[in-house]
Amino acid sequence: xxxxxxxxxxxxxxxxxxxxxxxxxxxxxxxxxxxxxxxxxxxxxxxxxxxxxxxxxxxxxxxxxxxxxxxxxxxxxxxxxxxxxxxxxxxxxxxxxxxxxxxxxxxxxxxxxxxxxxxxxxxxxxxxxxxxxxxxxxxxxxxxxxxxxxxxxxxxxxxxxxxxxxxxxxxxxxxxxxxxxxxxxxxxxxxxxxxxxxxxxxxxxxxxxxxxxxxxxxxxxxxxxxxxxxxxxxxxxxxxxxxxxxxxxxxxxxxxxxx
Numbered sequence: 001x002x003x004x005x006x007x008x009x010x011x012x013x014x015x016x017x018x019x020x021x022x023x024x025x026x027x028x029x030x031x032x033x034x035x036x037x038x039x040x041x042x043x044x045x046x047x048x049x050x051x052x053x054x055x056x057x058x059x060x061x062x063x064x065x066x067x068x069x070x071x072x073x074x075x076x077x078x079x080x081x082x083x084x085x086x087x088x089x090x091x092x093x094x095x096x097x098x099x100x101x102x103x104x105x106x107x108x109x110x111x112x113x114x115x116x117x118x119x120x121x122x123x124x125x126x127x128x129x130x131x132x133x134x135x136x137x138x139x140x141x142x143x144x145x146x147x148x149x150x151x152x153x154x155x156x157x158x159x160x161x162x163x164x165x166x167x168x169x170x171x172x173x174x175x176x177x178x179x180x181x182x183x184x185x186x187x188x189x190x191x192x193x194x195x196x197x198x199x200x201x202x203x204x205x206x207x208x209x210x211x212x213x214x215x216x217x218x219x220x221x222x223x224x225x226x227x228x229x230x231x232x233x234x235x236x237x238x239x240x241x242x243x244x245x246x247x248x249x250x251x252x253x254x255x256x257x258x259x
Contacts, residue, residue, distance in 0.1 A: 001131030009195035047164035055083020070098030153184035
């Protein structure tokens with residue numbers, strides 16, 4: 001299936017303009033053969049702790065993206081902030097019929113920037129299937145926690161990592177994306193933002209990594225949409241080099257419990 005990656009310069013805390021920008025991307029530069037369009041973390045606000053401004057009680061962003069998806073026969077993955085009883089960092093996927101098929105809450109808020117002060121942690125994974133491929137979603141700082149990828153890779157062929165990953169730690173971004181793909185023998189898609197957003201600089205480097213660590217696609221420091229065709233061939237990689245089947249999950253769990 002063909003997947004589109006939107007590496008965007010997010011306009012700070014401006015949902016209306018960022019949603020208009022999404023519409024413009026689809027209307028003007030959008031490849032009509034794309035089946036799934038992926039946006040970065042907190043797609044329409046940037047990585048803001050100002051939950052009174054960015055947060056939503058009535059899921060109005062979901063409602064707007066549902067209309068866009070249905071009108072364009074296109075599945076869209078996007079980040080937004082829930083702010084009802086508490087705040088949560090969500091990444092949601094709407095299918096081409098305008099139906100919500102995946103909703104993930106970030107399990108590891110980024111404590112280094114006090115995200116954990118403003119946002120509650122999620123406690124479950126989310127999976128969805130499109131084009132015969134099973135996807136899972138993790139968000140930004142989750143990339144530093146390989147345990148989540150181990151669990152997700154038992155079911156997922158592709159793990160999506162939407163992010164607002166800053167330029168000063170770009171080396172970590174590139175290294176960890178490849179590591180998560182190699183050690184789990186899955187495709188990993190990193191979707192980052194670009195430009196100066198809320199006083200933080202981002203350089204993009206959105207990437208698609210194959211299960212053997214080959215970088216199939218990398219987007220440099222531009223605000224753009226790039227598409228790639230992916231096949232459901234994870235089993236081929238695992239059969240050719242069967243490291244995945246040598247895992248000893250029960251032993252690892254026991255060792256963790258007895259440490």
